[in-house]
Amino acid sequence: MVKSFQGVRLAEPSTSASQPILVSDHMTTNLTTFHPEDTIDHVVQILTQKRISGAPVLDDGQNLVGIISEVDCLKEIIRGKYNNTPRMAGRVHEHMTKDVITMDPELTIFDAAHRFLELKIRRFPVLKDGRLLGQISLSDIIRAMPRLKSSTW
Template sequence: MRAVDIMTKSVITANPEMTVRIAAGTMVFAGISGMPVIDPDGKLVGMVTEGDLMRREEIGTGKRQSWWLESLASTSDLANMYVKENATTVKDVMSTDVVTITEECTVAEIAELLEARRIKRVPVVRDGKLVGVVSRANLIRALVTVVPKRPASTEGDDAGLREAILLAMTGHRWALPPENVIVKDATAHLWATARSDEEQRAIRVAAECVPGVKEVVMHAGPLGGALGDVGRSS
């Protein structure tokens, strides 16, 4: 799945000369937390977000720093802070260091980008022109549209299910050794003693994601004896 498959194409935008008040009102009434800023030629020149409008003198949210912190700040930082708190147009408060993607960018790449940059949305451009926006919400909607994998026909193939579970854990440091995985009647019995809660959760999820596994049982005791002699835990 790519950006073109999930992006919002009808994008609400701002222009550099728009007032801060109108930009804030647009975001409030549209129910969005940020807008791309487009110049008269249609070029993407920035982004204005809730974060850019958080610190404002007129509503009393400007930063108040102690004299010694202010003395450590550079003159440029102080000037930039003043502009953010007092400027009246979008061009002076918008963020200009805007990361963009193309329509061919995969959803995996988009998710990594949003996480790494700690941003909520990313513009999609073609030949320098805005064609859409992908937000965290778009990624969540994409998850809803994914059709669950249809379980393979594994009835009576406990050995195949066991191999699939081991394969799902391959390459992970928390993976169980093969002898700690037993499948009987499509129920996976896993021994993950002396593992952290996080590791046990990962082991359980790996088994649950294998098509055809009907149930996953985490055993707390040592491996050995009949399955019925070992305590079950969820």
């Protein structure tokens, strides 16, 4: 029989397993943004080129003033067809969502997922102290799910 003279050892606490996974861990920070005076034609071109479905709208002071999405652009496209004007000359400020719901970067991914389901919104700008830090999308949440463990919830 072998006896150990090292005494009782305490297991090292695992900090990574108990720390929540936050919105700031999965948000996109290199954002495409638009200005309220940009044309819908320009927005459609950029959204198509970058293969994204929407983006924040910032004023001259870099303050978040809205969100423009493919659905918003579709309104101008339909208006152009109705008026028989092929160009989408409408301005972003005419079609963007102005009442923007945002998320805090310290919100957990689980709480963020709940907000996506509850509000049925595809993207949320992430703000801290009134400044735009990034954006979290439904796709970002889905990509984060494989990293979640039972202790993270």
